[in-house]
Amino acid sequence: MASTALKASSSLCVRPAQSQPKISGSRSVSLPINRKACPSLTSRRGLKICCAAKPETVDKVCKIVKKQLALPDDSSLSGESKFSALGADSLDTVEIVMGLEEEFGISVEEESAQAITTVQEAADMIEKLIEKKGA
Known part of the structure; x- marks a missing residue:
């Protein structure tokens, strides 16, 4: 190898x-x-x-995704959960990103928002934006 x-x-x-x-x-x-x-x-x-991303960030993202997609509280989400597999369309994804921006006090560029397909990707992006914001 x-x-x-x-x-x-x-x-x-x-x-x-x-x-x-x-x-x-x-x-x-x-x-x-x-x-x-x-x-x-x-x-x-x-x-x-x-x-x-930190587990706390992933948990917050899961809660926001559940809220935006009106999923039951007992729904099982993880970092690997794909928005499309949860029934999200492009408008749902935009609403999820808006919810994340509001919750975390960040601003997500359109190209970055379109690249997010999983809970983990969203959480990783949030932590990078928070770090840049604090620098």
Whole structure:
């Protein structure tokens, strides 16, 4: 197997998490690192390593999605939940993003909003925007 070099502008300290890192597809790996935002690393072959959002952020996103889609409180949502699988159309997705903007005090660009397809992607984007806002 050929090795792939990854470049980062700072060193990363990976600590054991409560759960194992999740690998979805063959191109994406989420690793929680010190419960802080961390850089995204991309290899020449397209492998991308990025941090997963805090569980609290994912929970808030789940609550907003349930509210916007009028899902029952006992509905089971997780980071992997896809908006389309929950019955959301493009208008629902816009309303979800508006709810997220209001809840977290952020502003999401249209291109970013269109790229969000899962709860986890929304939570990751929120934490990046909050970090940029605080910087």
